[in-house]
Amino acid sequence: MIDMTVVELSRWQFAATAMYHFIFVPLTIGLSVMMAIMESVYVMTGRDVWRKATLFWGTLFGVNFAMGVATGVVMEFQFGMNWSYYSHYVGDVFGAPLAIEGLMAFFLEASFIGLFFFGWDRLSKVGHLAVTWLVALGANFSALWILIANGWMQNPVGSKFNPDTMRMEVTDFVAVLFNPVAQAKFVHTVSAGYVCGAVFIFAISCLFLVRGKHVELAKRSMVVAASFGLASALSVVVLGDESGYIATEHQKMKIAAMEASYHTEPAPAPWTIFAIPGPDGGAPSFSIQVPWVGGLITTRSLNEELPGIDELVEHAQTRIRSGMVAYDALQDIRADGSNAEARAAFDEHWADLGYGLLLKRYREDVGNATDAEIAQAAADTVPGVWPLFWTFRIMMGLGFFFIGFFALWFYRASRGWLETNKPLLWFSVFLLPLPWIAIESGWFIAEFGRQPWVVEGVLPTFYAASGLSFWDLVISLSFFVTLYSVLLVIMIMLMVKIIKAGPQDKLFAEDEGDDADFVVAALPATPANKELGS
Amino acid sequence: MSTIPLDYETLRLIWWLLLGVLLIGFAIMGGRDLGVGTLLPFAARTDAERRVLLNVVGPTWEGNQVWLIVGGGVIFAAFPPLYAVSFSGFYLAMIVILLALILRPVGFKYRSKIKDDRWRATWDTVLFIGGFVPSLIFGVAVGNVLLGAPFHVDGTMRAFYTGNFFMLLTPFALLCGLVSLGMIGTQGAAVIAGRTTGPLAERARTYGSLAGIVTILLFALAGVWIAFGIDGYAITSTVDGNAAINPLGKSVELTRGGWLANYGLYPWMIAGPVLGFAGLAGAVIGLQARLRLASLLASSVAITGIVATAGLSLFPFLLPSSTVPEASLTLWDASSSHLTLFIMLLVTVFFLPIILLYTAFVFRVMRGTVSTQSLEKNPNAY
Numbered sequence: 001m002i003d004m005t006v007v008e009l010s011r012w013q014f015a016a017t018a019m020y021h022f023i024f025v026p027l028t029i030g031l032s033v034m035m036a037i038m039e040s041v042y043v044m045t046g047r048d049v050w051r052k053a054t055l056f057w058g059t060l061f062g063v064n065f066a067m068g069v070a071t072g073v074v075m076e077f078q079f080g081m082n083w084s085y086y087s088h089y090v091g092d093v094f095g096a097p098l099a100i101e102g103l104m105a106f107f108l109e110a111s112f113i114g115l116f117f118f119g120w121d122r123l124s125k126v127g128h129l130a131v132t133w134l135v136a137l138g139a140n141f142s143a144l145w146i147l148i149a150n151g152w153m154q155n156p157v158g159s160k161f162n163p164d165t166m167r168m169e170v171t172d173f174v175a176v177l178f179n180p181v182a183q184a185k186f187v188h189t190v191s192a193g194y195v196c197g198a199v200f201i202f203a204i205s206c207l208f209l210v211r212g213k214h215v216e217l218a219k220r221s222m223v224v225a226a227s228f229g230l231a232s233a234l235s236v237v238v239l240g241d242e243s244g245y246i247a248t249e250h251q252k253m254k255i256a257a258m259e260a261s262y263h264t265e266p267a268p269a270p271w272t273i274f275a276i277p278g279p280d281g282g283a284p285s286f287s288i289q290v291p292w293v294g295g296l297i298t299t300r301s302l303n304e305e306l307p308g309i310d311e312l313v314e315h316a317q318t319r320i321r322s323g324m325v326a327y328d329a330l331q332d333i334r335a336d337g338s339n340a341e342a343r344a345a346f347d348e349h350w351a352d353l354g355y356g357l358l359l360k361r362y363r364e365d366v367g368n369a370t371d372a373e374i375a376q377a378a379a380d381t382v383p384g385v386w387p388l389f390w391t392f393r394i395m396m397g398l399g400f401f402f403i404g405f406f407a408l409w410f411y412r413a414s415r416g417w418l419e420t421n422k423p424l425l426w427f428s429v430f431l432l433p434l435p436w437i438a439i440e441s442g443w444f445i446a447e448f449g450r451q452p453w454v455v456e457g458v459l460p461t462f463y464a465a466s467g468l469s470f471w472d473l474v475i476s477l478s479f480f481v482t483l484y485s486v487l488l489v490i491m492i493m494l495m496v497k498i499i500k501a502g503p504q505d506k507l508f509a510e511d512e513g514d515d516a517d518f519v520v521a522a523l524p525a526t527p528a529n530k531e532l533g534s
Numbered sequence: 535m536s537t538i539p540l541d542y543e544t545l546r547l548i549w550w551l552l553l554g555v556l557l558i559g560f561a562i563m564g565g566r567d568l569g570v571g572t573l574l575p576f577a578a579r580t581d582a583e584r585r586v587l588l589n590v591v592g593p594t595w596e597g598n599q600v601w602l603i604v605g606g607g608v609i610f611a612a613f614p615p616l617y618a619v620s621f622s623g624f625y626l627a628m629i630v631i632l633l634a635l636i637l638r639p640v641g642f643k644y645r646s647k648i649k650d651d652r653w654r655a656t657w658d659t660v661l662f663i664g665g666f667v668p669s670l671i672f673g674v675a676v677g678n679v680l681l682g683a684p685f686h687v688d689g690t691m692r693a694f695y696t697g698n699f700f701m702l703l704t705p706f707a708l709l710c711g712l713v714s715l716g717m718i719g720t721q722g723a724a725v726i727a728g729r730t731t732g733p734l735a736e737r738a739r740t741y742g743s744l745a746g747i748v749t750i751l752l753f754a755l756a757g758v759w760i761a762f763g764i765d766g767y768a769i770t771s772t773v774d775g776n777a778a779i780n781p782l783g784k785s786v787e788l789t790r791g792g793w794l795a796n797y798g799l800y801p802w803m804i805a806g807p808v809l810g811f812a813g814l815a816g817a818v819i820g821l822q823a824r825l826r827l828a829s830l831l832a833s834s835v836a837i838t839g840i841v842a843t844a845g846l847s848l849f850p851f852l853l854p855s856s857t858v859p860e861a862s863l864t865l866w867d868a869s870s871s872h873l874t875l876f877i878m879l880l881v882t883v884f885f886l887p888i889i890l891l892y893t894a895f896v897f898r899v900m901r902g903t904v905s906t907q908s909l910e911k912n913p914n915a916y
Contacts, residue, residue, distance in 0.1 A: 066643035069596065070636040076606055080621025081628055085692050087621070091614025092870045096878055099607035103885040107600045111889075111896050114593030118912065122899050162871070164778040166691040167614070169871040334689055466622035467694050476629050483633070487640055494647055 002360070007462045009473035010082040013480060017074050018447070019440055020484045024068035026439050029143060029190060030197015030232075031061040032136035036129075037224055043129045053217050054132070055120075056503035057201060060495055062117060067491050069110070071484065082473075083454070086464035090455055092169045093159045093176060094149055101145035109138025143190050151182025153455045154446070155250040161350050161458075163333040163343070168458060181250060184243040185446070191236040192442065195402055196435040198229030202409070203432040204499055206425040209418065214502050219418050226413045230406035237399045245300060251456060254449035255298055256309045257385045258392045260284055264308040268295025273393075277386050309382055316355065316378040319457075320369075323356025325349045328367040354458040361462055383451045391441040398438035405431070538876045543775030543866075545875040549612040550852075550865040552882060554845050556608055560601035561672075561837045562721070563893075567595040569722015571638070571665020572715070574658060577726055577737045582906040584658055585646055588916040589909055590729045593900045595642065597893060599635075611878055615691065615781065615868040616852045623685050623695035624675065627702055631671050638664035642916050665722070666715070673714025676844050677707030680793060681764060682856030687781055696857060706764055709756055716749030717833075717840055720817050724833040728826040729903055739821045742829070746818035746836075753810055753840060760847070766792020767854040773866055781867045786859035793847040803846045809839025 035054050042050030076098065080087050087095075112134045119128055152159075158175030159168045170176065202225040208218035244255070256262075260275055262283040271293035275284035298306050307315075326349035332342035358377040359366045369377070409428075412418065419425070454461040540548075570591050578584040591598075610617045621628060637660045645657035681704065684697040723742025727735045760766070765788040773784070789795075797803050813836025820829025848854075854862040869875060909915045 063643055063647075066639040069599070069639045073603060073635045074632055076603060076610075077621060077628060077632060079610065080606075080617045081625055082622070084618040084622035087610065087618035088615055088691050088693070091610055091617060092874050095607065095611030095614055095617070095870070096874055096881075099604065099611035099878065100881050102600060102604035102607045103881060103889065106603060107597065107885075107889045108892070110600045111594075111597035111892055113596055115896055115899060118593035118915070119899055120912070162778070165780070165871070170874050170877070173873070173877050466618075466625075467692070468622065468625055472625050475626070479629060479633075483636060487636070490640070490644065494644055497648070 002462055005470055006468055006473055007465045009477055010465050013477045014078055016481055017078055021071035021075050022443055024064050026193035026196040027064050027200055028068050029139045029193030031057055032139045034197050034201060034228060036132045036136040039129050039132050043125050049216050049220060052503045053221055059498055063491060063494050082466050083464050084466035086454055088167060089459055090168045092167055093152060097145045097149040101142055105138050105141035105145060109135055140190060144186050147186040147189055148182045151179045151185050152176055155179055155181040156455050156458050161353055163330050163346055180246050184246045187239045188243045191232045191239060192439050194232035195229060195236055198225040198232060199435045201225040203429050206428040210422055210425045217503055222418055223413050226406055226409040230410045233402035233406050252307055253312050253381060256312060257383050257388045257449060260385050260389045262309045264305055264311050267305045268292045268302040269306045270294050313378050316381045317374055319352045319355040320374050320377055322349045323352035324367050326353040327356040357463050358460050380452050383449050388445055388449050391444050395438050395441040398434055538872055541776060542872045546865050546869045549875055553608055556605040558838050558841045560605050561841050562834045563598035563601050565718040565721040565837055566725045567591045567598055568665045568669045569718045570725055571661050572669055572719050573722045573741060574662050576741055583734050585909055586730055586904050586906055590904050592916040612870050613868050614870060616863050619685055619693045620853055623683055626699035627671060631668050634664040634667045646916050669715045669718040670711040673711035674707045677710030678702050679853055682854040684857040685855050686858035686861045706759055713749060713752045713756055716745050716752055717837055719745035720749060721833045724817055724830040727821055728830050731903055742821045743818045746814045750814045760793050761791045765790055767851055767862060768792055775866050779867045779869060781861050781863055786862055796846060796849055806839050806843035806846045809835055810843055813839050
């Protein structure tokens with residue numbers, strides 16, 4: 001039987017790894033594009049302040065990128081290490097986008113990042129600009145393929161269970177690529193990364209202004225960040241709405257949980273701004289609602305109903321019963337591959353096999369489940385409602401706040417009012433953590449909202465784990481949490497140090513000899529040792 | 535899928551070869567950086583020299599490491615059962631490798647950002663561990679694959695691993711670890727000797743020659759051990775390379791020295807060990823004769839030969855099972871579906887040449903020797 005403690009610890013470990021990884025990734029995505037924009041301005045105008053800005057933000061980018069790589073490798077390995085049965089069960093579909101991400105995107109980004117830092121004096125201006133854009137392109141493509149993989153876990157299209165190999169296999173790769181959920185997630189997530197980068201640059205620039213340091217660089221950076229941030233914040237919200245709309249089609253339970261809507265409301269459903277959970281933690285005992293808005297957001301109509309949690313649980317029972325038929329048919333096929341009758345039954349019910357597997361938590365022989373067990377398994381399909389309800393409101397509130405924030409600054413920038421209001425500058429400095437709160441909330445909603453499924457409707461999370469021991473998990477979980485926390489502290493410390501030191505300009509200018517203990521000499525224009533291929 | 539122009543068996547063979555290409559690619563490219571990390575405390579004596587070493591690989595190590603990441607991704611996509619069994623089975627060993635892979639990027643990036651002896655000494659140790667530990671463990675892992683891992687699968691294809699971390703550290707596996715360490719050390723020395731001048735390059739020549747000679751002896755010892763000391767696996771039932779995967783549908787037999795059987799069946803495979811020995815000897819000669827490019831090329835040939843020797847000896851096995859030999863994973867019964875293998879092949883055929891092209895470009899731009907003088911000008915130098 002599956003050890004639920006091991007499953008829970010594996011979930012904690014994956015959540016910790018993913019959330020740490022996503023502290024760094026959005027900033028990498030956002031900064032890479034903004035660096036490329038700034039360097040483009042440098043190449044077009046030739047004004048040195050833009051090169052200095054690119055280099056300064058690039059230094060912070062590099063420190064952050066290192067942590068992104070360090071945590072990203074762990075992400076990839078975790079699938080095999082902690083979710084071994086998941087790797088077998090869906091590797092045929094899920095592995096491909098992951099591998100393509102490496103081939104198409106990460107190779108590009110990681111190969112050119114070295115040139116970004118080391119190639120300033122070895123490439124022409126345009127050549128270096130091209131390198132910077134390639135790094136940004138790589139970062140964005142990376143997000144695309146990872147979200148195609150993740151989108152498939154939310155909406156498993158283009159694939160079918162093969163009873164002969166006991167796994168999901170690709171039937172239509174184009175459908176996997178153009179999965180509407182994946183596309184919506186991609187644009188939403190990437191835009192969120194842009195907002196993150198913009199807020200980061202903006203907050204630090206404001207700090208420079210209130211301190212009266214690096215004024216020129218800060219003001220120019222703010223102009224870029226305000227306009228880029230405004231466009232991105234708008235697109236996060238608009239495309240986030242699209243993402244929500246698509247989820248209503250494919251993940252009704254997630255939407256119902258986010259809205260804490262236990263009972264199906266007559267169309268058009270209201271939208272709940274605030275609610276207090278009932279005494280049992282279930283249906284709200286008090287709520288403030290805006291009429292019609294819920295229906296508009298989720299169904300884009302005034303006459304479509306949004307099903308409530310209770311109704312969806314009932315529906316899950318039907319699917320579990322169908323899944324039991326699929327499971328029994330699968331056993332017959334495994335026993336005798338030529339059993340045509342079993343194959344016909346399986347073909348009819350295979351789409352509910354995952355629902356049948358939900359019963360594995362209660363008994364080995366799924367086909368003999370009692371009514372009570374079926375009811376229990378159906379109740380398991382409800383994710384944690386109240387954490388989802390609140391994180392969704394935090395994320396959405398912050399999304400709208402960023403639009404207002406950047407609109408205000410965009411207006412001020414166009415008027416040339418950048419340094420006139422000190423309290424507003426200070427206020428903007430302290431907004432620095434907000435994009436991370438929004439972003440981590442977003443992933444929480446996406447992944448926690450999908451529970452109990454690791455692949456929606458196909459594979460229950462508990463059934464996907466590796467057969468590891470309790471101590472394996474205790475050792476690895478404490479190892480990761482400790483190491484990441486220490487490294488995060490070191491990274492923040494280093495970033496503070498870099499920000500305090502301000503933009504450096506050792507690259508082309510004469511060295512000031514401040515703390516140099518090396519003799520400074522110009523690099524040869526053409527490297528001396530031409531015989532070297534390395 | 536009748537529309538796929540290549541049959542399943544051919545695709546499986548191609549993917550076995552491509553996996554080999556990626557792993558050899560990682561051993562050659564990543565081996566540069568791991569090797570330099572391993573030699574860091576030996577070849578460099580001062581802070582300035584250590585900075586030079588880090589900056590020799592500084593602009594390219596990130597791209598090099600992607601070979602490993604893509605290697606992992608390709609095992610996941612092309613041989614999911616192998617990914618599932620090996621990554622969860624070798625759990626704590628993977629954690630040790632991850633320790634190195636987490637600390638290395640950070641070490642490179644952070645080490646020289648603060649001018650403090652203790653700070654730098656700490657990161658230097660981290661970077662040494664980050665080079666030494668994976669170089670050793672990857673070899674230990676190959677040794678354990680040759681010995682077979684204690685795992686089995688049930689009827690639902692769920693894998694069960696019955697070993698533990700310390701069982702991995704057998705004498706033969708450790709010997710394989712040392713071969714790997716020696717070969718990567720030789721590669722690192724060839725890189726340093728090629729990209730630096732003066733005492734640094736001299737020390738690299740000494741250590742590299744030593745590592746090369748020791749590796750020749752260890753590689754030969756491993757060959758003798760394989761012939762007389764351990765069992766090889768062989769499939770005794772007929773194999774249908776086009777059938778759906780089923781790791782439980784075959785019979786497997788163990789015989790002493792069985793891993794050498796392939797060299798009788800396919801004599802051309804002897805090229806693997808020959809390249810291994812010749813490459814190592816060439817690297818030693820090249821280092822002594824101060825032929826910079828030649829010693830690096832020879833060392834890369836050695837890596838190709840040694841990694842290929844392991845893969846060819848195992849063929850068609852990917853991961854034998856020591857407890858239930860019938861459950862061993864081979865390239866015929868642990869692959870992805872026909873369609874997935876084909877799509878992945880299209881993607882790879884398109885992107886691999888592009889990757890090689892821009893990698894060559896990056897290396898060309900960054901060519902030349904690195905010296906203490908060239909570092910201070912770049913605030914982003916490691």
